[in-house]
Every structure is written in structure tokens, then in C-alpha cells.
Amino acid sequence: MHVPEATRLATLASLLADPTRAGMCLALLDGRAWTAGELARHTGVGAPTVSEHLTRLVEGGLLAQERQGRHRYVRLADETAAQLVESLAAHAAPVPDGERPRTLRAVRAGQALARARTCYDHLAGRLGCAVTEAMIRRGLLTRETGFALTDAGLAWFAEHGVGLEQRGRRPLVRACLDWTERRQHLAGVAGAALCRHALAAGWCVRSGSGRALRVTEQGETAWRELLGIDAEALG
Amino acid sequence: MHVPEATRLATLASLLADPTRAGMCLALLDGRAWTAGELARHTGVGAPTVSEHLTRLVEGGLLAQERQGRHRYVRLADETAAQLVESLAAHAAPVPDGERPRTLRAVRAGQALARARTCYDHLAGRLGCAVTEAMIRRGLLTRETGFALTDAGLAWFAEHGVGLEQRGRRPLVRACLDWTERRQHLAGVAGAALCRHALAAGWCVRSGSGRALRVTEQGETAWRELLGIDAEALG
DNA sequence: CCGACACTTCGGCCACCGCCGTACGATACG
DNA sequence: CGTATCGTACGGCGGTGGCCGAAGTGTCGG
Structure with a gap:
């Protein structure tokens, strides 16, 4: 019609x-x-x-x-x-067992992606979700009245030198659905700034050809001290 | 591959x-x-x-x-x-002029949709965006630190008898991009509750066969008194 | 100026998919 | 119980689109 x-x-x-x-x-x-x-x-x-x-x-x-x-x-x-x-x-529905890749190489790559990766310009995978949940647990981020930074959260970003400038029309924080974890992780200006900071400070490095990230040794220390995240436990 | x-x-x-x-x-x-x-x-x-x-x-x-x-x-x-x-x-890109419907009936229907409609279970169109902006202007809603209700906003819902129960995993508020206005409007539990309340209180009625809404006379009064919205001005 | 390289254009093949007409089963109504 | 209505199964037609091989264009390096 x-x-x-x-x-x-x-x-x-x-x-x-x-x-x-x-x-x-x-x-x-x-x-x-x-x-x-x-x-x-x-x-x-x-x-x-x-x-x-x-x-x-x-x-x-x-x-x-x-x-x-x-x-x-x-x-x-x-x-x-x-x-x-x-x-x-x-x-999209999760990949059924029957269609999972069988080669060792492909399985490894899949595991790496599920552990930590970038999602356009912010952190995703188990690391991204762990960061988001740690921030909620510590009262830096809330989802009580919508997905938003608290005052403590704003202070936390300033205190650790993660700049939140660059605000145009883009929202400061946004929830992004993680497609391996099926939970929300932090996106928006704050998510991008955190990811940029993590890469610049050497907490994570790009690994392989694509989106995958690897947490460095100093990164393990940093994530633990800043947010109480045990990066070892991410698998 | x-x-x-x-x-x-x-x-x-x-x-x-x-x-x-x-x-x-x-x-x-x-x-x-x-x-x-x-x-x-x-x-x-x-x-x-x-x-x-x-x-x-x-x-x-x-x-x-x-x-x-x-x-x-x-x-x-x-x-x-x-x-x-x-x-x-x-x-999706906006419909170019050349492809706009030409019959009077279709143009009318398009105008009605752009004025006020439901978007799944919340308000959209110029009305939905006007409501969202009015709530931001009045400090009920903020997008400073993410899209979230303020304490005043929570009180406003309680005061006007718009129930916000029914919270499962669903977020209390969420931003939804309006596809005629290209701006964000209020969605989530709060958006759905407000829409339900507006229909139940007779502020809006379904019009035509689909999503379109019409603001009633008492609705004009209510929107003006509650949020300072001039429903006449919506076109 | 020539060869190597990265990408593009063209032509053609094949598979898929959206659509319909027809025929059929299932349900409401008198 | 007949009839109208709503939806479904099947066969077939036509258009679209993804893919490749071969040939062509533009760019870099020596």
C-alpha cells in the first residue's frame, strides 16, 4: 500500500x-x-x-x-x-553449539573477544561488563533512575585524569548491550574516555587483528586498585 | 571466512x-x-x-x-x-520530497502521526518530544549525567498518581530516538506509565487505525497545567 | 618508464525470494 | 448443516542480488 x-x-x-x-x-x-x-x-x-x-x-x-x-x-x-x-x-540469537567454530585458532579468537574487546570506541566483553558493574557497586554509576553517572562518578573521572570534554550532542553515558555477555556496559562519552585512557595508560593493548584486547600486567594492578576488578578471573 | x-x-x-x-x-x-x-x-x-x-x-x-x-x-x-x-x-534516511505521498488522505495521516503517536508503549511524535523537553526544562528529567529522572521527577510521578511499579529488568527510563522528530523522547517504565496514564485519564485517545493519537480538550488543559505544554502549538 | 599492486568495471551464471492463483482446512454464524 | 470468512500449503513465475573471472584504471616503487 x-x-x-x-x-x-x-x-x-x-x-x-x-x-x-x-x-x-x-x-x-x-x-x-x-x-x-x-x-x-x-x-x-x-x-x-x-x-x-x-x-x-x-x-x-x-x-x-x-x-x-x-x-x-x-x-x-x-x-x-x-x-x-x-x-x-x-x-541476534546466540550461536548454537552445532555452528560453533571447531578449529583451535578460531576458538581461541572467540574466547579472546569474549574476554575483552572494544565496541566501536568503548570497552566491551567480560572486561567491559565487569567495569560497568564495579562502577555501579561503588556508587559511581547508577541505573536506579536511568543509566547515569553519580556525583561520585564525576569526581572519580576527574580524580583519575580521565577527561570528559568533547561533549557535543553526544550523551555523557549510554548503556550498550554487550552481545557476548547479554548485559549492559558503559558507552557514550564516558565509556569512550575510559577506553581511550585504558589504552593510553597501557592497561590494555590491542591484540590480534581486530577488536580483541589483552589486559597487561600493569593493567591488572590498575583495574584492581581502581575498581576492585580481578582481571585474572575474567578467564 | x-x-x-x-x-x-x-x-x-x-x-x-x-x-x-x-x-x-x-x-x-x-x-x-x-x-x-x-x-x-x-x-x-x-x-x-x-x-x-x-x-x-x-x-x-x-x-x-x-x-x-x-x-x-x-x-x-x-x-x-x-x-x-x-x-x-x-x-533510515528521511523520505525525500519526491517520494512523499500525494493524496490528501495520506498527507493527513502522516501529519497526524508526526503530531502524536505511540511508539510501542510510550508517547512519541511532537507530543512525545515536547513532553520530554518540558520535563527536562522543569528539572524532572536530566541528560546531564545520562538520561535519568531526578528526585523531583520521581516525586512528580508519585504526586500525579502515575504508578512506576512493574520494574523487572526493564530500565526506569530510557531514551528513544524519535523517527519523525529526530530527537530523543522518554521511554522505559516511566515512559510507558505516562502513556498509559494519559490514555486512561483521557488526555489522549487513539485516532485512526494505527499508532496515531489525538489530544482531547481535557488533555490540552492537563498538559498545560502539568508541564506547561501548549498542545495547540503542536500543529 | 615499467612492473607490481590495489581496486573497479563488466558480463554472465546461479540461487534465492517475494508474489500470486488455486486449492484446502478450520472456525464462526445463521 | 450449509455458507461465508480467515488463514495455510503448494506450484510456479519473474526479478533481484551475490559471486566470480577477465579485463581495465590508477598509484606506488624502483
Whole structure:
């Protein structure tokens, strides 16, 4: 019956309705820019196919691209695009046992991702959820009247030198559904600042090619002292 | 390269990647249960087609169904499903002028929706955004440290007899992106309670077949006295 | 200026999917 | 119990879209 909104919605959804494009977007959830070739190797399809997919995703507004010489770098267009991918991934049913990867390498990679990773620009996985819950337990964050920082929380960020500038229209805190833990973790300006700080201070380092993070030795100390988190226990 | 999450994500997205299914889900955003026949008339496709679509949507977990006699009632499965549809609809580009409906009837319906409607179980459209902003202006709601009710806000709900019971795992307040206004409005337990109260007290009544609401005369008085909202000015 | 490399364009193949008409089962109503 | 109504199963048609191989364009490095 000709409802134009339905067509727009379907067009947007169709961008993620293909396993190859979906795999690209999930890979790009690490918040970084990938080249077309890297995505081709990651998804296991040919270069021409990736090229077409990228064109569609860029035209659909999900991805932004920058061309540098003979490379085509793409990344998620903005935070809202990342949220879209995240919320769909979080809502998708968990992978049944029968379809789990069987190679040792793939299992290891999956475990690393579940332990700690970035979700666009903030911390996710068991580490991200543990941080969020520790902050709630210590009264820095509350979900009593909505997901928000308390005064103590604001003081905590200032005290530890984690800057919360850069506020445009973006919310200071936001709840983001973790797609491995199926619980909420901290996102928004505060989540991004904390993640940036953790990387800059060497509490975590990027590990592997994608989103995965590894907690360093000094990171274990820092997380324990600051928030009482036992990073060893994250598996 | 065989990433099972990508397949799950694509499968979920493909449910909304068809204009007919997307139109059904948008219609169901009114939070009520529709019969298969109503959806067939609404979308303009045949009964067999709707039947197949519904089966897919139910199996995919987006819709829940109840069979009563010879009728098949379907509704959005839960709040998270509604959120998914909403966030995709909000992210989809606005309808360009060229594709706007031209018939008087369709234009009227579009204007009514933009003025006031339900979004699953809370208020949306210009009314929903006006309510949210009025609450922020009056210090009942804040977005300073995240989107949350203030103490004054909690008192306001209690004072006006809008019950906030029923808290399970669901957040008390949540921000929901309005897909006509492109601004956030109040959702969550508080948003649902306010909407329920507005309907029960006769401040708004359902209008037309779907999500649209109409502000009654006593509603105009109530919104003005309670929150200083001039409902006439909503268009 | 030439070869290596990264990406793109084109043409064609194949699979899938949305749709309908028809036929059928199941339920309400007189 | 007949009839109208609501929904479902099946077969088939047509369009779309994902994929690749081959050829082409632009860029970097020597």
C-alpha cells in the first residue's frame, strides 16, 4: 500500500542482510579503518565482490570511506551506525553449539573477544561488563533512575585524569548491550574516555587483528586498585 | 571466512529487509496485536504472502503470535524487538520530497502521526518530544549525567498518581530516538506509565487505525497545567 | 618508464525470494 | 448443516542480488 518509510527501512536493513556485508560491519566494529583488501581476506570473498559491497554500504550511509593512493579505507560512518550494528548483533540469537567454530585458532579468537574487546570506541566483553558493574557497586554509576553517572562518578573521572570534554550532542553515558555477555556496559562519552585512557595508560593493548584486547600486567594492578576488578578471573 | 555471528546478524536483518515485512513491523509499532488480514489490507499484498511473512517473523523472534479461533494475532515479541525496529527506522534516511505521498488522505495521516503517536508503549511524535523537553526544562528529567529522572521527577510521578511499579529488568527510563522528530523522547517504565496514564485519564485517545493519537480538550488543559505544554502549538 | 599492486568495471551464471492463483482446512454464524 | 470468512500449503513465475573471472584504471616503487 505504498508506505515510503517501509521502503527506506527495508533498504537500510538489506545492507546488513547479507552474511558478507554483515561480517564486514562486525569487523569494522573495532572502530578502525580497514582497507578493501583486508576485508576481502577477512570475509573470504573476492576483491570485486568486496568492492561492490563497500559501494553499497557507503551509499547507504553506514560506512565512510577515505581514499589514500591506491587504498580504499572504510570505517563505520559514525557512532549511530555502530550502535545500529551492535544492537542488531546483540539481538541476534546466540550461536548454537552445532555452528560453533571447531578449529583451535578460531576458538581461541572467540574466547579472546569474549574476554575483552572494544565496541566501536568503548570497552566491551567480560572486561567491559565487569567495569560497568564495579562502577555501579561503588556508587559511581547508577541505573536506579536511568543509566547515569553519580556525583561520585564525576569526581572519580576527574580524580583519575580521565577527561570528559568533547561533549557535543553526544550523551555523557549510554548503556550498550554487550552481545557476548547479554548485559549492559558503559558507552557514550564516558565509556569512550575510559577506553581511550585504558589504552593510553597501557592497561590494555590491542591484540590480534581486530577488536580483541589483552589486559597487561600493569593493567591488572590498575583495574584492581581502581575498581576492585580481578582481571585474572575474567578467564 | 565462516563467521557464524555474521550469518546470524544477516538472518535477523533480512527479516526487515523486505518492504512488506518492514511495513508490517512499522504498523505493529503501535504496540497492539493485528490480525493477518488487517496486515494484508494494510500492506496491500495477498493473504498467502502475509502468512509466509508472519511465519518468518515469528520464527525469527521478532513477532509473537496468539491464535484465537480463525484469527492469527501477531504483535512485536517484546520491547527489545520494538527498539530494534525503532532504531532502524530512526536511522533510515528521511523520505525525500519526491517520494512523499500525494493524496490528501495520506498527507493527513502522516501529519497526524508526526503530531502524536505511540511508539510501542510510550508517547512519541511532537507530543512525545515536547513532553520530554518540558520535563527536562522543569528539572524532572536530566541528560546531564545520562538520561535519568531526578528526585523531583520521581516525586512528580508519585504526586500525579502515575504508578512506576512493574520494574523487572526493564530500565526506569530510557531514551528513544524519535523517527519523525529526530530527537530523543522518554521511554522505559516511566515512559510507558505516562502513556498509559494519559490514555486512561483521557488526555489522549487513539485516532485512526494505527499508532496515531489525538489530544482531547481535557488533555490540552492537563498538559498545560502539568508541564506547561501548549498542545495547540503542536500543529 | 615499467612492473607490481590495489581496486573497479563488466558480463554472465546461479540461487534465492517475494508474489500470486488455486486449492484446502478450520472456525464462526445463521 | 450449509455458507461465508480467515488463514495455510503448494506450484510456479519473474526479478533481484551475490559471486566470480577477465579485463581495465590508477598509484606506488624502483
